[in-house]
Amino acid sequence: MNSGAQHPDGPAQPLRSDAERNRERIIAAARTVFARDGLSASMASVAREAGVGIATMFRRFPTKEELVDAVFSDRMDAYADAVTVALEDPDPWNGFVGYIEAACAMQAADSGFADVLTMTFPTAKALEQRRNEAYQAMVRLIDRAKATGRLRQDFDPSDLVLIHMANAGVVNATGDAAPDAWRRVVALFIQSLEAPARGPLPASPGHEPLYKAMLRAGQGTTTPPGKSS
Amino acid sequence: MNSGAQHPDGPAQPLRSDAERNRERIIAAARTVFARDGLSASMASVAREAGVGIATMFRRFPTKEELVDAVFSDRMDAYADAVTVALEDPDPWNGFVGYIEAACAMQAADSGFADVLTMTFPTAKALEQRRNEAYQAMVRLIDRAKATGRLRQDFDPSDLVLIHMANAGVVNATGDAAPDAWRRVVALFIQSLEAPARGPLPASPGHEPLYKAMLRAGQGTTTPPGKSS
DNA sequence: TATCAATCGGATTGGCCTATCCAGTTTGGT
DNA sequence: ACCAAACTGGATAGGCCAATCCGATTGATA
Numbered sequence: 418m419n420s421g422a423q424h425p426d427g428p429a430q431p432l433r434s435d436a437e438r439n440r441e442r443i444i445a446a447a448r449t450v451f452a453r454d455g456l457s458a459s460m461a462s463v464a465r466e467a468g469v470g471i472a473t474m475f476r477r478f479p480t481k482e483e484l485v486d487a488v489f490s491d492r493m494d495a496y497a498d499a500v501t502v503a504l505e506d507p508d509p510w511n512g513f514v515g516y517i518e519a520a521c522a523m524q525a526a527d528s529g530f531a532d533v534l535t536m537t538f539p540t541a542k543a544l545e546q547r548r549n550e551a552y553q554a555m556v557r558l559i560d561r562a563k564a565t566g567r568l569r570q571d572f573d574p575s576d577l578v579l580i581h582m583a584n585a586g587v588v589n590a591t592g593d594a595a596p597d598a599w600r601r602v603v604a605l606f607i608q609s610l611e612a613p614a615r616g617p618l619p620a621s622p623g624h625e626p627l628y629k630a631m632l633r634a635g636q637g638t639t640t641p642p643g644k645s646s
Numbered sequence: 647m648n649s650g651a652q653h654p655d656g657p658a659q660p661l662r663s664d665a666e667r668n669r670e671r672i673i674a675a676a677r678t679v680f681a682r683d684g685l686s687a688s689m690a691s692v693a694r695e696a697g698v699g700i701a702t703m704f705r706r707f708p709t710k711e712e713l714v715d716a717v718f719s720d721r722m723d724a725y726a727d728a729v730t731v732a733l734e735d736p737d738p739w740n741g742f743v744g745y746i747e748a749a750c751a752m753q754a755a756d757s758g759f760a761d762v763l764t765m766t767f768p769t770a771k772a773l774e775q776r777r778n779e780a781y782q783a784m785v786r787l788i789d790r791a792k793a794t795g796r797l798r799q800d801f802d803p804s805d806l807v808l809i810h811m812a813n814a815g816v817v818n819a820t821g822d823a824a825p826d827a828w829r830r831v832v833a834l835f836i837q838s839l840e841a842p843a844r845g846p847l848p849a850s851p852g853h854e855p856l857y858k859a860m861l862r863a864g865q866g867t868t869t870p871p872g873k874s875s
Numbered sequence: 876t877a878t879c880a881a882t883c884g885g886a887t888t889g890g891c892c893t894a895t896c897c898a899g900t901t902t903g904g905t
Numbered sequence: 906a907c908c909a910a911a912c913t914g915g916a917t918a919g920g921c922c923a924a925t926c927c928g929a930t931t932g933a934t935a
Contacts, residue, residue: 433881433932459922470884475924535819579816579831586815587808590764594859595851602808604847609838618833622824630823662902662911688892699914704894 440477443467447488451529455589456485456536456638458529481638486541489533493544496523496534497551503558510567513558514607517577521584521603525596531588534581536635537628569614573621578631580606669706672696676717680758684818685714685765685867687758710867715770718762722773725749725763726780732787739796742787743836746806750813750832754825760817763810765864766857798843802850807860809835 432440446467450458460481464474478484499519506512524531538544555574562568583606584599591598609615622630661669675696679687689710693703707713728748735741753760767773784803791797812835813828820827838844851859 435932436882439883460924461922464884471923472884472925473882476882479924481923535815576830576834579827582816582819582827583812583831584815586764586813586818587811589815590811590863591851591856591859592862594862595855597848598808598811598851598856598859600848601805601850602812604845605805605838606834608844609834611844615837615840616833619826619829621830622820622827626824627820627827630820630827633821633823634819664901665912668913689894690892693914700893701895701897701914702912705912708894710893 436477439467439469439473443469443474443477443484444487447484448529451485451488452527455528456481456532460484480540482538482541485529485533485538486544489530490541490543490547492523492527492530493533493547493551496520497547497554499523500551500554500558504554504561509558509561509565510611513562513568516555516558517580517607518603520577520581521599524581524584525588525599528588531581531585532638535578535585535631536638537631538635539632567612569610569612571614571618572610575621575624575627578627579622665706668696668698668702672698672703672706672713673716676713677758680714680717681756684757685710685761689713709769711767711770714758714762714767715773718759719770719772719776721752721756721759722762722776722780725752726776726783728752729780729783729787733783733790738787738790738794739840742791742797745784745787746809746836747832749806749810750828753810753813754817754828757817760810760814761867764807764814764860765867766860767864768861796841798839798841800843800847801839804850804853804856807856808851 431437443463447463450463450466454462460474460478461471463484464471467474478487499516503512503516503519506515520534524534533544537548552574555577559568559572559574563570563572580603584603587599587602660666672692676692679692679695683691689703689707690700692713693700696703707716728745732741732745732748735744749763753763762773766777781803784806788797788801788803792799792801809832813832816828816831
């Protein structure tokens with residue numbers, strides 16, 4: 418993708434050439450492994466795939482969140498781009514529907530990204546900033562679709578998160594045994610969003626509880642799955 | 647619940663009294679732990695909760711599937727009962743809707759059961775038999791609802807599995823941070839199922855691929871999460 | 876080319892998991 | 906009250922994981 422640019426935020430000291438090469442090898446490997454196994458993949462498995470030692474892994478990315486940040490911030494750009502494209506559609510409802518389909522397709526194509534869309538990682542700054550940008554654009558997209566009357570009025574931006582959670586459930590459960598199952602589920606969802614509403618909905622959980630939920634989920638994936646009684 | 651009945655299928659030799667006591671302690675503990683942590687909870691954590699040794703655990707339930715079978719076959723009865731109740735509703739659509747809500751509520755109330763509904767365990771005979779009974783009744787419920795014209799004609803029994811997968815995604819992701827979020831998602835789903843359909847749907851994945859998917863998911867939970875490169 | 880600091884990666888530690896083994900304890904019939 | 910069979914649970918083996926340490930290696934500079 419972007420071969421010229423380094424990782425954006427000031428590399429106080431440029432890495433030595435071999436270090437930079439390994440860094441990119443690690444990111445490429447993580448892209449592959451996370452796409453296949455989701456964010457629960459181990460750091461060690463990424464190192465193995467990259468052909469570098471475990472220590473190199475941890476020296477460059479001391480926490481998994483930093484690796485996730487480096488790997489998915491540009492995929493989050495693509496996500497934000499999808500909103501922009503949708504906003505350019507002359508038919509707001511078409512744009513809205515196309516956006517949901519595109520976003521869910523991205524989830525289906527990359528298990529790691531499916532996880533990213535339903536979790537939040539406060540320390541992954543680049544990632545979270547892009548997520549917020551995408552969110553702002555998304556709110557405009559929703560308002561536009563509501564204004565035309567095709568999108569039900571009680572739709573809430575946080576409903577998109579719920580859709581992503583539901584879609585992640587389908588994608589995770591079906592995997593490559595039924596790789597297109599999500600399309601049917603998403604199609605049902607979209608039809609339920611079209612105005613006129615066929616009935617009232619239970620109240621939206623609201624932003625803040627959903628944020629807490631995404632935080633909680635993220636911590637589960639980043640930390641070993643151990644429990645204490 | 648049922649205090650009189652033993653585990654149904656012929657206990658060739660009745661267990662010694664202390665063994666039987668431990669067996670029930672284990673099942674009770676598993677009910678608690680699975681409900682809290684889902685089926686990914688470890689056998690060891692169940693043993694700890696039950697206050698028995700690890701060996702006792704494995705002697706009574708050599709595989710996790712046997713434990714799952716013992717714990718959830720009666721919950722699957724309740725699931726099947728919900729279909730029966732729904733079939734008695736004079737309004738088939740009401741019955742259908744009520745059934746989906748009840749089933750999803752059971753998922754929300756018990757993480758373990760949420761997993762059970764989206765996975766299959768071929769060796770868990772009691773569980774799978776009850777699942778099939780429920781499935782047969784469910785097909786009748788669907789046909790009845792379609793006959794009245796309130797349920798869209800292209801609804802497929804396997805769509806219920808997809809709904810459960812989606813709901814499991816929401817329930818897992820939100821947990822107790824947004825414990826009612828699933829209600830909104832399910833309400834949207836139901837509204838999309840009401841006739842007249844607002845548009846065609848992508849083809850159903852069909853029974854067999856979905857079964858494969860459920861199998862795959864089950865194995866992931868039963869076996870350690872290790873991977874090979 | 877010579878030097879040295881940055882970097883590399885294998886070995887290791889400590890934790891949790893599944894699963895098995897075996898010496899000590901409990902049960903129930905006599 | 907006695908004893909054999911059934912049962913118990915800690916110890917243990919083997920595997921995967923996150924994370925750290927340190928001797929060997931390599932890149933950049935003079």
